Amino acid sequence: QLSTNFYSSSCPSALSIIQGAISSAISSEPRMGASLLRLHFHDCFVNGCDASVLLDDTSNFKGEKTAGPNSNSLRGYEVIDSIKTQLEKQCPGVVSCADILAVAARDSVVALGGTRWNVPLGRRDATTASFDAAESNLPSPFLDLAALISAFSNKGFTAQEMVVLSGGHTIGQARCLTFRTRLYDNTESIDSAFASSLKQNCPSSGGDDNLSPLDESAGTFDNTYFKNLVGKKGVLHSDQQLFGNGSTDSIVNSYSLDSGKFFTDFGKAMTKMGNLSPLTGSNGEIRTNCRKINGS
Numbered sequence: 001q002l003s004t005n006f007y008s009s010s011c012p013s014a015l016s017i018i019q020g021a022i023s024s025a026i027s028s029e030p031r032m033g034a035s036l037l038r039l040h041f042h043d044c045f046v047n048g049c050d051a052s053v054l055l056d057d058t059s060n061f062k063g064e065k066t067a068g069p070n071s072n073s074l075r076g077y078e079v080i081d082s083i084k085t086q087l088e089k090q091c092p093g094v095v096s097c098a099d100i101l102a103v104a105a106r107d108s109v110v111a112l113g114g115t116r117w118n119v120p121l122g123r124r125d126a127t128t129a130s131f132d133a134a135e136s137n138l139p140s141p142f143l144d145l146a147a148l149i150s151a152f153s154n155k156g157f158t159a160q161e162m163v164v165l166s167g168g169h170t171i172g173q174a175r176c177l178t179f180r181t182r183l184y185d186n187t188e189s190i191d192s193a194f195a196s197s198l199k200q201n202c203p204s205s206g207g208d209d210n211l212s213p214l215d216e217s218a219g220t221f222d223n224t225y226f227k228n229l230v231g232k233k234g235v236l237h238s239d240q241q242l243f244g245n246g247s248t249d250s251i252v253n254s255y256s257l258d259s260g261k262f263f264t265d266f267g268k269a270m271t272k273m274g275n276l277s278p279l280t281g282s283n284g285e286i287r288t289n290c291r292k293i294n295g296s
């Protein structure tokens with residue numbers, strides 16, 4: 001199985017190379033930390049943490065990059081490429097792209113002020129990707145609470161873990177088209193002053209790609225996301241579903257009041273996410289280029 005010291009003799013500098021690259025990427029652009037956290041999530045929820053998300057389309061399969069939840073939305077591929085290039089120089093053919101994604105997500109959260117969690121290593125990389133699985137396994141921001149619970153339960157997570165993982169939205173940005181209906185549909189639970197301020201940058205038509213921060217401190221990993229949900233200031237419909245429907249309100253409340261508990265539970269849930277069906281042993285391969293299967 002996976003182990004935290006997997007590269008300690010085969011590539012002792014692996015973790016420090018990744019960490020150095022992440023801190024420099026985030027100092028040039030803080031949002032990159034959010035983008036890298038999301039990249040790991042979108043990898044793991046689609047046939048496990050196997051770097052399938054990084055593969056470009058081939059003549060044998062359509063990749064995941066162009067699936068609805070990813071297209072014009074996922075970012076950070078270049079940062080992963082540059083880490084991979086450095087690692088291939090240092091220890092050729094040793095460190096998998098899937099492990100780079102897992103460590104990059106953790107180091108990003110740490111760099112933005114969040115918590116540190118253990119990242120067991122030894123994942124190998126997929127030799128295929130699934131457009132269809134990306135379309136069907138990644139949750140949409142238009143889901144209601146029951147559907148969110150079910151999307152995460154399909155991957156083995158409890159409702160509490162779904163709520164704490166949604167706390168990933170304490171960092172980063174969302175495009176207008178992902179939350180517009182929430183602003184102009186008057187059945188939504190949303191603070192009215194907050195809705196007015198979002199509307200300034202997200203008109204009822206046009207401006208699809210205009211960005212808004214996912215919480216009021218979107219450059220910092222903290223529990224503001226949960227405080228905002230209690231104040232009906234969730235950006236996505238799926239965010240606000242976690243508070244106001246009853247069954248998960250007490251979980252949101254507790255994270256809004258106790259950032260230490262949020263950090264501890266988030267870290268545990270991230271380690272669990274990182275363990276979703278990894279390829280190990282002789283399954284998969286160690287890609288030399290994260291975008292391509294070896295020999296292609």
Ligand code: HEM
Nearest residue numbers: 034035038041073139140141165168172173174175178238
């Ligand atoms: C609960 C179900 C979830 C839904 C419906 C959802 C949906 C979304 C959407 C629609 C966006 C904006 C995308 C865009 O504008 O193109 C987004 C951004 C983001 N999501 Fe989620 N997400 C969910 C869970 C998660 C989880 C579990 C994590 C990580 C632990 C996460 C991390 C992020 C981050 C960090 C961003 C900002 C990315 C950036 O700024 O580049 N999300 N999410």
Ligand SMILES: [Ca+2]
Nearest residue numbers: 170217220222
């Ligand atoms: Ca925040």
